[in-house]
Amino acid sequence: MNKDHEDPLRPHTYDGIQEYDKRLPNWWLTTLWGAVVFALIYWIYYHELDLAKAPDVAVMDEIAAAKSEAAKKSGVLNDETLWKLSQDPATVAAGKAIFMDPTKCVVCHLPTLLGMIGPNLVDKEWIHGGTPMEVMNVVTEGVPAKGMVPWKTQLTQEQIKQVTAFIMSHHKQGEEIIKVSGWTMPGAAPVQPAPAPAPAAPQ
Numbered sequence: 001m002n003k004d005h006e007d008p009l010r011p012h013t014y015d016g017i018q019e020y021d022k023r024l025p026n027w028w029l030t031t032l033w034g035a036v037v038f039a040l041i042y043w044i045y046y047h048e049l050d051l052a053k054a055p056d057v058a059v060m061d062e063i064a065a066a067k068s069e070a071a072k073k074s075g076v077l078n079d080e081t082l083w084k085l086s087q088d089p090a091t092v093a094a095g096k097a098i099f100m101d102p103t104k105c106v107v108c109h110l111p112t113l114l115g116m117i118g119p120n121l122v123d124k125e126w127i128h129g130g131t132p133m134e135v136m137n138v139v140t141e142g143v144p145a146k147g148m149v150p151w152k153t154q155l156t157q158e159q160i161k162q163v164t165a166f167i168m169s170h171h172k173q174g175e176e177i178i179k180v181s182g183w184t185m186p187g188a189a190p191v192q193p194a195p196a197p198a199p200a201a202p203q
């Protein structure tokens, strides 16, 4: 023990050099153990008990929300924004009003959307694709040869967006899409060879 020094000497010697066993200062130990305790609480709170969204997740969510909000405002149209609109009650209500207008969609697709002259819009089967953009495209351009009106001649872009959101509100993002080549009107006779002529009814 060195008399001039309050700290004990460590027992080893390397290359003739000895060192004091210096106790770490309290301020330093406080930050060390404080950080350890903080990390434990943080880990348990966010990652073990999931009591709140971890800050990184919360930030990513906020960025995504801000992006979709901005896209909505600037009118950017893509599957993502149309899915968002399909969950927006005001847009869906506006779209429903257009759909149910007797001069618009309802006459052919029925109020239930189950289809009549036009195909079912609530099942998983789609002739022209079931993503929001594909649905909006067929509403816009129509299928004149098959009797589906190109609605861009009668509806504004905004109205087409709303009616598409209304249709998509009956669907879920990521659900199965089955491509079909056509649609049989309910109650229509299936295409069959001509039946034998029925015997004349007795008078």
Ligand code: HEC
Pocket (backbone or CB within 6 Å): 099, 103, 104, 105, 106, 107, 108, 109, 117, 118, 119, 120, 121, 125, 126, 127, 128, 129, 135, 138, 139, 143, 146, 147, 148, 149, 151, 163, 164, 167, 182, 183
């Ligand atoms: C005069 C009847 C008629 C009216 C009115 C009508 N549709 Fe259609 N619609 C059809 C027919 C017929 C088809 C099928 C086209 C085909 O066979 O390719 C169709 C197809 C569609 C499709 C594509 C379905 C698929 O499986 O790909 C959508 C979406 C659609 N209509 C939405 C609308 C909306 C929205 C309106 C109103 C703004 C509307 N339709 C009005 C007759 C109509």
